[in-house]
Amino acid sequence: MAKSSVLGYPRIGENREWKKALEAFWGGKLEEEAFESALRELRLKHLRKQQEQGVDYIPVNDFSYYDQVLDTAAMFGIVPKRFAYSGGPVPLSLYYGMARGTEDATACEMTKWFNTNYHYIVPEWDGASPALTENKPLIAYREAKEKLGIEGRPVIIGPLTFLKLSKGYKEEEFDHWLAKLLPLYVQVLQELEQEGVAWVQIDEPVLVTSVSRSDIERLKKIYNVFGTEAPGLKIMLQTYFESVEAYSDIVQLPVQGIGLDFVHGFEGNVASLKQYGFPIDKVLGAGVVDGRGIWKASLRTKLNLLEMLSEIVPAGRLVVQTSCSLLHVPVTVSQEEKLGSELRGALAFADEKLDELVVLTKALQAGETAVAEQLHSNELDLAALQQSEARNRRDIQQAVAAVSAAEPRRGKSFAERHVAQQNKWQLPILPTTTIGSFPQSAEVRKARQLWRKGDWSHEQYEAFIREQIDIWIGLQEEIGLDVLVHGEFERTDMVEFFGEKLDGFAFTQFGWVQSYGSRCVKPPIIYGDVAFAEAMTVEETKYAQSKTKRPVKGMLTGPITIMNWSFVRDDIPREGIAYQLAYALRQEVEALQTAGIGMIQVDEPAVREGLPLKKRDQAEYLAWSVKAFRMTTCTVQDETQIHTHMCYCEFHDMIDSIEAMDADVISIETSRSHGELIHSFEENTYKLGIGLGVYDIHSPRVPRVEEMTSMIDRALEVLDPGLFWINPDCGLKTRGREETVAALHNMVEATQLAREKL
Numbered sequence: 001m002a003k004s005s006v007l008g009y010p011r012i013g014e015n016r017e018w019k020k021a022l023e024a025f026w027g028g029k030l031e032e033e034a035f036e037s038a039l040r041e042l043r044l045k046h047l048r049k050q051q052e053q054g055v056d057y058i059p060v061n062d063f064s065y066y067d068q069v070l071d072t073a074a075m076f077g078i079v080p081k082r083f084a085y086s087g088g089p090v091p092l093s094l095y096y097g098m099a100r101g102t103e104d105a106t107a108c109e110m111t112k113w114f115n116t117n118y119h120y121i122v123p124e125w126d127g128a129s130p131a132l133t134e135n136k137p138l139i140a141y142r143e144a145k146e147k148l149g150i151e152g153r154p155v156i157i158g159p160l161t162f163l164k165l166s167k168g169y170k171e172e173e174f175d176h177w178l179a180k181l182l183p184l185y186v187q188v189l190q191e192l193e194q195e196g197v198a199w200v201q202i203d204e205p206v207l208v209t210s211v212s213r214s215d216i217e218r219l220k221k222i223y224n225v226f227g228t229e230a231p232g233l234k235i236m237l238q239t240y241f242e243s244v245e246a247y248s249d250i251v252q253l254p255v256q257g258i259g260l261d262f263v264h265g266f267e268g269n270v271a272s273l274k275q276y277g278f279p280i281d282k283v284l285g286a287g288v289v290d291g292r293g294i295w296k297a298s299l300r301t302k303l304n305l306l307e308m309l310s311e312i313v314p315a316g317r318l319v320v321q322t323s324c325s326l327l328h329v330p331v332t333v334s335q336e337e338k339l340g341s342e343l344r345g346a347l348a349f350a351d352e353k354l355d356e357l358v359v360l361t362k363a364l365q366a367g368e369t370a371v372a373e374q375l376h377s378n379e380l381d382l383a384a385l386q387q388s389e390a391r392n393r394r395d396i397q398q399a400v401a402a403v404s405a406a407e408p409r410r411g412k413s414f415a416e417r418h419v420a421q422q423n424k425w426q427l428p429i430l431p432t433t434t435i436g437s438f439p440q441s442a443e444v445r446k447a448r449q450l451w452r453k454g455d456w457s458h459e460q461y462e463a464f465i466r467e468q469i470d471i472w473i474g475l476q477e478e479i480g481l482d483v484l485v486h487g488e489f490e491r492t493d494m495v496e497f498f499g500e501k502l503d504g505f506a507f508t509q510f511g512w513v514q515s516y517g518s519r520c521v522k523p524p525i526i527y528g529d530v531a532f533a534e535a536m537t538v539e540e541t542k543y544a545q546s547k548t549k550r551p552v553k554g555m556l557t558g559p560i561t562i563m564n565w566s567f568v569r570d571d572i573p574r575e576g577i578a579y580q581l582a583y584a585l586r587q588e589v590e591a592l593q594t595a596g597i598g599m600i601q602v603d604e605p606a607v608r609e610g611l612p613l614k615k616r617d618q619a620e621y622l623a624w625s626v627k628a629f630r631m632t633t634c635t636v637q638d639e640t641q642i643h644t645h646m647c648y649c650e651f652h653d654m655i656d657s658i659e660a661m662d663a664d665v666i667s668i669e670t671s672r673s674h675g676e677l678i679h680s681f682e683e684n685t686y687k688l689g690i691g692l693g694v695y696d697i698h699s700p701r702v703p704r705v706e707e708m709t710s711m712i713d714r715a716l717e718v719l720d721p722g723l724f725w726i727n728p729d730c731g732l733k734t735r736g737r738e739e740t741v742a743a744l745h746n747m748v749e750a751t752q753l754a755r756e757k758l
């Protein structure tokens with residue numbers, strides 16, 4: 001009979017209890033014992049929910065005190081040398097030290113978990129002496145069994161994925177380290193086997209990226225060893241986020257189950273399954289319920305899919321599962337009281353997805369009639385949103401179709417615009433500017449709270465914002481910056497601010513997901529057709545411009561960033577959503593220009609984040625992302641200078657696309673990888689205006705003039721001084737006022753020195 005399974009459950013709790021406990025513990029407000037017990041309670045609660053829902057395979061060891069990759073590193077004693085670790089179980093202080101840094105040692109690097117917004121801690125191998133410090137999966141298994149009588153399925157990150165996501169070794173050392181790691185895995189598995197564990201889930205998501213021949217050989221070796229050394233333990237080899245590469249090799253591995261993603265890897269996995277079939281001795285983990293999206297599944301569609309799969313794999317060997325861990329979605333819709341009913345009815349967060357799994361499994365077991373009622377109400381819920389006004393803005397759909405049918409381009413080439421803009425603005429060589437935001441002080445946040453609660457009138461709040469603008473326009477003039485900004489004091493964050501003003505967006509009250517460590521984000525939901533409703537940034541920008549003779553740069557977030565940092569509807573392609581956003585934002589750009597703002601920055605820090613996992617899909621994504629940016633910005637006059645800004649350093653393989661965006665000026669975050677970035681510009685000939693951040697805003701330290709001078713000198717070796725801008729590497733909203741002013745003073749001084757040398 002078909003069974004149901006969850007690949008992982010969110011750890012943060014319905015009310016972010018997890019975050020609160022972690023932060024209280026770090027802040028010394030919670031003793032270790034109380035902390036442990038708070039987390040245990042949460043962990044058990046999550047298991048109980050799944051048990052009560054009737055999920056057959058419930059994951060254990062998916063819970064973490066910070067991050068599951070860090071857990072794996074700690075379990076195998078992979079601790080960087082700088083932490084003075086001498087073996088044995090990794091204490092909490094060291095565990096958190098690796099995640100967050102200590103007085104004496106910098107934190108481990110953190111990076112994105114595949115193409116999600118979850119960030120993991122990167123294990124470092126140099127100088128490691130791997131040893132099993134504790135069998136965490138076993139501990140988790142015992143706890144679930146003793147406390148709740150649950151036969152849990154331990155989740156472990158597989159050795160290939162774990163090593164590939166690590167750093168601190170050379171390519172040729174890979175097999176050396178793998179050989180060290182394997183016996184430790186074997187010990188973990190053998191102890192689970194002795195304990196009587198039936199199944200383990202071994203996650204190997206790297207199998208959806210590129211898998212070389214030598215990786216296939218490694219996989220064979222790994223899973224042969226596991227099969228021989230722990231023959232009584234069944235392994236579900238789990239993949240997710242895309243279709244697997246090398247399907248025909250992977251299904252031959254000596255494991256008892258293969259888990260595939262039939263949401264995000266739908267086409268590829270179905271095609272492989274049809275082409276190569278599925279081995280008769282294995283279980284197929286059919287990831288049909290979207291672990292990353294927030295929408296209710298169409299149960300009808302999923303049942304059709306499962307029926308199709310059961311023609312290839314008998315229902316007795318099908319496991320109905322989430323497409324990936326539910327870590328990437330909020331916990332429950334049940335607390336959301338402020339959403340429209342059409343929207344709310346179509347949402348499924350983690351808890352609601354448990355429901356879907358169980359219903360689908362039941363349908364396979366007992367026939368559709370057993371779930372007729374659920375099928376019916378599911379259809380009604382989905383149809384209600386589909387037929388809602390929000391999703392049927394014909395005017396918008398037609399306008400966007402018309403606009404996106406043409407190739408968006410500026411009226412003149414960059415070279416011609418450059419001349420026109422120089423004539424208009426008369427900026428000095430190496431113009432100085434900032435990225436947009438100035439410190440969001442406690443006072444600023446307080447004011448916004450008062451206004452949101454209704455304690456302050458709109459006028460009061462507006463007056464306060466104007467005061468802040470006055471102060472910072474004054475400061476920028478005094479510092480001697482050439483292009484000013486209004487400071488973004490009215491914005492909470494760069495997506496929410498726009499989402500609240502555009503049509504088609506909704507905001508949950510509790511829809512948090514873990515981003516990294518204790519940091520959670522609450523992405524907006526793009527559920528309807530996106531449309532411009534009212535000017536969003538014009539008032540503040542115009543006001544700032546009225547206070548100074550120097551140019552004030554308008555500031556908005558670009559379409560791709562807004563999309564990548566939101567949950568988006570899944571009834572139309574992402575490309576279409578991007579164009580709707582672009583068309584709406586274009587109206588803001590035009591409104592700014594009409595209001596006399598002649599420099600407009602459209603931030604796109606998150607373009608890189610949306611890059612598809614498969615190389616073959618990347619060009620297409622970049623092409624429509626570039627097009628969306630150009631749609632947003634192409635209708636302005638030649639003299640109007642379009643700026644953009646991007647964060648995060650891996651740009652080397654994207655420079656062509658960045659150039660194709662055709663922004664008059666781009667500022668790029670570089671100070672943490674300055675050398676590398678300049679190097680990539682050496683090999684390319686980027687021909688538009690560019691500002692490589694000359695100091696790192698992530699640190700409160702005020703950089704010295706000489707540090708910035710050397711950055712500038714180095715950059716000018718490869719870049720045309722006539723196109724080079726001087727700026728910090730990102731927005732300054734997290735910094736304090738004093739350090740910001742001091743750092744910008746030094747930046748202007750470094751610029752003067754550089755100008756004298758030219």
Ligand code: GLN
Pocket residue numbers: 435436437488494555603605645646647730731732733
């Ligand atoms: N204009 C934004 C700011 O300065 C850009 C932020 C970002 O790049 N993430 O805050």
Ligand code: ZN
Pocket residue numbers: 435605645646647669729730731
């Ligand atoms: Zn930035």
